[in-house]
Amino acid sequence: MRGALFALIIAGVPAMAQEVTREEGLAAWERIYAVASHPRCTNCHVGAQEEPMWEGLSYGAGAVHRMGVKSGESRIGAESMPCRTCHVTAVGRETAPHAPAQIDDAWRLPPVELDWLGEDSAAVCAQLRDPERNDGHDIAGLVDHLTSSPFVAWGFAPGGGRSAPPGTPAEMARDVETWGAAGMPCG
Template sequence: MRLAIATLTVLLAACSPRVDPQQEAQGLQAFATVEKVFQHPRCSNCHIPGDQPLQFDTQTAHMMGVVRGPKGEGAAGLPCSSCHGEANLPASYGPNAPPGAPHWSLPPPDQKMAWIGVPASELCAMIQDRKRNGDRDLDAMFKHVAEDKLVLWGWAPGGSRAPVPVPHDQFVAAFRTWMDAGAPCPKAAARG
């Protein structure tokens, strides 16, 4: 019996992916940058738990009763595109003119990707969960954060809106470092 358990232990160890502790630590450090970007109002104003998007750096409920709608594109009769065009309006429209970017919308109601106030461990798990992230594997998530024009808007939001505080190339590099480290998630905080 002991021999069988010892053999099983050796086999399991051989089949388990080896994690380089240094690479894992780098991945966790990189995820802290990813989390900082995702939690910034440029991202989290539309990644909401409810159905009313937020606006401004103060994360105020969107004016005019705007809601997510059945596809994340606003309610019937008041789609996001009623006010949000394909690009930011010129500065002459004022500091609070509606911003714009291609396919302005929220995530759909069945995959809200809501992360306001979510602990880092849960955010990390959510990003990797295809049932909650728009059915994207990590490569597709990487492409989304690196290339999607609506995501890129966060670094050039126009008006008086603060851009995401981490330069986009640093964010993309952090996301890649995290992925290459096996996408490790921070440990959940112990509950007291």
């Protein structure tokens, strides 16, 4: 009986610790970067400049948010014109072309250290594997964010004729798991 149980446990091990090769990890990273570097994500992930971007929306490369919008240190525009003035927090989505996006959370910029606008694949990879610069997350935390964040959900389905990054939040989360299981390779 004991022997059988022991054999069962041993047999279970290879299935649990699935081998993920470095190549598979790198391929998963390239798909992650293709999403993270898309304007639907980088327009918010801008850092200390305080101005959100309006790239990938027909205003050209390098276009910043019009109407003098600045996030301030609050990241929600509390110091000047709050984001919620136009980006109303509501379950119903404002999906008309060129309308301000609406989600079921306070529309805001991320903390400054989550800036990766314009950074290449190697730089974003090094950043997202470092809890000091990724909002304190391990792989499980990143997976949780990707599958639960209303910002990420909006980015994949922005509506209004806006372009969206390839895949779905669930596919991106699976790629992060694969990348993590391969030891978070960066190339």
